[in-house]
Amino acid sequence: MASTSFSPYKTASGFLLPSIHSAPPFFTQQPNLSTQITHTAHWTRLILSYARHRQLFLLRVEDAETSGSNWDEILKNERINRKLLPTHLSFILADMVSKNLAIYEPVRQTRSVLLYWRTPEEWAEVLHGWADSTGQLNTILTFYDIVEPPVPSPLVGLPLTMLRKAIAILAKTSRAQTIAVADGEGVRFLSGNTTR
Amino acid sequence: MHRLGGVGLAAFERQQQSQRSFNELSNEISQAQVQHLHSQLDQFRTALLGFASTHRESIRKDPAFRLAFQRMCSTIGVDPLAGPRKGGWWAEVLNLGDWQYELGVQIVDVCVSTRERNGGLIEMGELVRLVSKLRAVDEGTITEEDVVRSIKTLRPLGAGYEVIDVGGGKKMVRSVVKELDADQAVVLAIAQEESGRVSEEMLMARKGWTPERAKAALENMLLRDGLAWLDAQDEANGVAYWIPSAMHWDE
Known part of the structure; x- marks a missing residue:
């Protein structure tokens, strides 16, 4: 009869959706616990790899409620007329937070998360590597200089919460120093003794 | 004398x-x-x-x-x-012994690696396809008979690998020890024909089952055995069940 097969699909933004994304039940929260565990694992992987692909940091429950969000390509599948429901997304986000793959941002609410497709430790390395390779060690930089640099960098758009965490990690090994500057916060990166 | x-x-x-x-x-x-x-x-x-x-x-x-x-x-x-x-x-x-055992190992590999998605039940054609892919040989080089024979050689391991006939010339391979009742076999057979999608209405219309019987069979597969997935956004019936082992996956 109908011989549908479930295949990977390339989105308009060039992201390759896994074949499970074309399966209608993937968009329903599963009552069977072990099935839901594997589906949540698939969703988590999908969300993080898509975020990395598009350099997205924040995911909100309301992204599943409205149209036109950055996340439409994965939260919806118009080819099979399915979408992830807000309650289901909220469940997945809670699971990601519990596994330290995201944190609620801002704190004390559960409708928006900051995604850890890189951990703060990894961001710390990226940050230090960037300062080093662009010859900005020992220079005082404002946070604005870092997340909106004149030359595109991997740090463009990095949320300040993540930036602060990364700087704090570098500060522990004396590879960064926070400094109060006139118009807010600043930082100076140092070569430090641990050159990893 | x-x-x-x-x-x-x-x-x-x-x-x-x-x-x-x-x-x-x-x-x-x-x-x-x-x-x-x-x-x-x-x-x-x-x-x-x-x-x-x-x-x-x-x-x-x-x-x-x-x-x-x-x-x-x-x-x-x-x-x-x-x-x-x-x-x-x-x-x-x-070198046929090795060949057969090697195939056995690859069958186990495929069954185990697809278990989280199909609940330990895989359609024979799909298994043959994935094993062929694993060996990087053309389709048709390995046959169902080869797989059946290899599964026999796995028997002493007591892992419970078994070939199940679900009717209509369709076979499935079960890699978990789970009893399938007759109703589930019917559901599997219909799922095979429908690329995975089964609904209560389908079972009632085609098999003359009562709504209770259809619901019980599907719910058991969904909740108890993890052999089915729920789709609560089904256009035709509102709720449909999908049997991942009967769905054709292109990786």
Whole structure:
């Protein structure tokens, strides 16, 4: 009869959706616990790899409620007329937070998360590597200089919460120093003794 | 006594003599027979070796040839797989034992790696396809019969691998120890025809089941066995069930 097969699909933004994304039940929260565990694992992987692909940091429950969000390509599948429901997304986000793959941002609410497709430790390395390779060690930089640099960098758009965490990690090994500057916060990166 | 060879010591001697002669003769004859048998066996062995080394590639590569060879073996009462541990020359010569065990390992590999998605039940065609992909051989090089035979060799492991006939010429391979009841077999068969999607309405319309029976069978597969996934956004019926092992996945 109908011989549908479930295949990977390339989105308009060039992201390759896994074949499970074309399966209608993937968009329903599963009552069977072990099935839901594997589906949540698939969703988590999908969300993080898509975020990395598009350099997205924040995911909100309301992204599943409205149209036109950055996340439409994965939260919806118009080819099979399915979408992830807000309650289901909220469940997945809670699971990601519990596994330290995201944190609620801002704190004390559960409708928006900051995604850890890189951990703060990894961001710390990226940050230090960037300062080093662009010859900005020992220079005082404002946070604005870092997340909106004149030359595109991997740090463009990095949320300040993540930036602060990364700087704090570098500060522990004396590879960064926070400094109060006139118009807010600043930082100076140092070569430090641990050159990893 | 008289008739046999006279009386006395001479007669006794003569009788002993003929006895010895008979023994010798009998020994000679059986020795000749054994030798003959040995030479026949040697010939047979040489012929087989010749056959095997000539056709080894064909046996390993060509499924039709392999099948014919296996049929021939079973006709003459020889098991081409007879243990690689003892009498292993046969398997060694053909390397077929290894081939079969290797296939077994790959079957386990596919079954285990797809288990989280299909609940431990995989459609035969899908299994053959994935195993072929794993071996990087063209489709058709490995047949269902090969898989069935390999699964038999897995039996001593007690892992519970089993080939299930779900009717309509469809077979599935089960890699978890789970009892399938008759209703579930029906659901599986319908799912096979429908690329995975089954609904209560379908079972009622096609099998004349009551709503309760249809619901119970599907809910069991969904909740108890993890063999089905729920779709609460189904256009036709509002709720549908999907059997991942009957869905065709392109990776």
